[in-house]
Amino acid sequence: MERLNAFDIRELERLCPGGVKENVSLAAISRWQIGGTADVIVEPSSVAELCSLRAFIAQEGLPSVVIGDTSNLLFSDEGLRAVCIRLGSRMSSVHIENDIVHAQAGVWVPFLARKIMSAGLTGAEHTCGIPGTLGGLICMNGGSQRKGVGSSVVTVESVDTAGNICHRSVEQCEFSYRSSVYQNNSEVIASAKLSFLSGDKLKIRQEMLSILAERNRKFPRKLPNCGSVFKSNPAMYEKAGPPGAIIESLGFKGACCGGAQVSPHHANFIVNTGVARARDVLTLVSKISRCVLESVGHHIEPEFKFVSVHGEIMPVDEMLKGFFYE
Ligand SMILES: Cc1cc2nc3c(=O)[nH]c(=O)nc-3n(C[C@H](O)[C@H](O)[C@H](O)COP(=O)(O)OP(=O)(O)OC[C@H]3O[C@@H](n4cnc5c(N)ncnc54)[C@H](O)[C@@H]3O)c2cc1C
Structure with a gap:
């Protein structure tokens, strides 16, 4: 891609006010602390902004990529000549009604796991130490203790390349080991509805503390990394x-x-x-x-x-x- 021109940048700023950063060092923002410079990173703050952003990118024929917290990504040493859409804290609301959790894709997974525990719900404990966003976790069907987040998903809301909102049931998400339909369909996950069972808050907390203690003991903590490099087979x-x-x-x-x-x-x-x-x-x-x-x-x-x-x-x-x- 040619570098974005001043018109494109002005338009991105108009569509996602306060969410546009130019010439960002990927080594400075990525988990592995590796990568050249990204031309532009855009962080939408609502589904409406995400829809307009995707529609604009399609209309202008610009290459784009979606990232969360980058905890499963290795960026090229040459950097990124594409519009990088990042879902993070600007789209991270969580609402819990009885045993159903509505969460936006940018929410930080360990924070979400704690919220679910505080509501006396069980089933998210295995995610409490996974450093990433809910969008990244769903895309990767991430999890631990031989589990994947897909088993808690009811529906997922996403935005396609043309800027249309889509809803997929859990079956349509095609979850399998560390995989989902979102690894191939170019949709950006905006939010998800998840379901859990009622449980004993104290027991859930103890389970989470024991998972965290085991991870702290087993995994390297000081130097930048991207978690497990190879999948288990x-x-x-x-x-x-x-x-x-x-x-x-x-x-x-x-x-x-x-x-x-x-x-x-x-x-x-x-x-x-x-x-x-x-x-x-x-x-x-x-x-x-x-x-x-x-x-x-x-x-x-x-x-x-x-x-x-x-x-x-x-x-x-x-x-x-x-x-x-x-
Ligand atoms: C120390 C450490 C420990 C880890 N432990 C585990 C573990 O126990 N279990 C596990 O499963 N993983 C683990 N991981 C890997 C990683 O944390 C997970 O895969 C995590 O879910 C990725 O989330 P992310 O927001 O960082 O996504 P990213 O790394 O930014 O992106 C990963 C993929 O998801 C896509 N994506 C991100 N957001 C969206 C979105 N909103 N819509 C559509 N696609 C999106 C990206 O395009 C990319 O393909 C670990 C990583 C680290 C660094």
């Missing part, structure tokens, strides 16, 4: 164990490429020790997946997504085709 698990144990057994724990390092704390995490580039992370991922394939005979699939300079969100496997490491 049931057949591979049965044969050789979880990804972290396999990667460790192949001697990768602590292995470095540039500023990226396989965490010495947990081998299924790659941390940024300070100056990592996207290329360093991809090199490590590529080396690990080739070695696992050769030694264990299973393909190990990365969980995070790569964001290209043109704003395409790509499965890392696709990105690695034709990628040769030094």
Whole structure:
């Protein structure tokens, strides 16, 4: 994309007042602290703004991408020449009526899990330590303790590329392990209706504290990372164990490429020790997946997504085709 002209920027500011930032360092705002400069990030504050924004982007033929808290994304070292739509605190309201939770996509998931616990509802405990927005969690069908948020979804409201509002039932969301229809349909999730069961507030709180304590013990906490790098694969698990144990057994724990390092704390995490580039992370991922394939005979699939300079969100496997490491 050519850099946006002054007319486009003025129009974005008119459509989303107070929500437009130009020339943003992706290394400064992303979880992995990696990436070049994004031309423009736009954060709508209502569904109406999101609809007008998408309609304008379609009308002008501009490339675009949607992000939440970036906790599952690796940005290109070249930056982002696309309109980056971010859903965050400006669209993060939550209303709870009996056992139904209405939440906007930008709400911070650990905060939402605490709100649900305070309302005496059980079923969201497994999400209490996942650093991301509800929109990102639904798109990834994220969760822990062998659960995914999809099991709590009733309906999802989204906005398509032309700026129309859509509603999908849980079946239409096509949830499966760490996947949903939103990974392929270009809709932006605006809000969701979730359902939970009544429970004992004290027990729910204790369960959340124990999940958080376990995560603090197991996961690297100091250096920037994007959570688990590789998905667990049931057949591979049965044969050789979880990804972290396999990667460790192949001697990768602590292995470095540039500023990226396989965490010495947990081998299924790659941390940024300070100056990592996207290329360093991809090199490590590529080396690990080739070695696992050769030694264990299973393909190990990365969980995070790569964001290209043109704003395409790509499965890392696709990105690695034709990628040769030094
Ligand atoms: C320390 C750490 C621990 C983690 N632990 C877990 C865990 O236990 N379980 C787990 O499942 N994940 C985990 N993750 C990964 C990540 O937190 C989740 O995938 C999270 O749900 C992503 O949310 P996000 O807002 O950061 O989305 P992003 O990373 O910004 O985006 C992820 C995907 O969602 C899409 N997306 C984001 N918002 C929207 C929207 N509003 N509409 C449509 N699409 C959207 C993006 O386009 C992208 O494809 C962890 C990450 C870290 C850093």
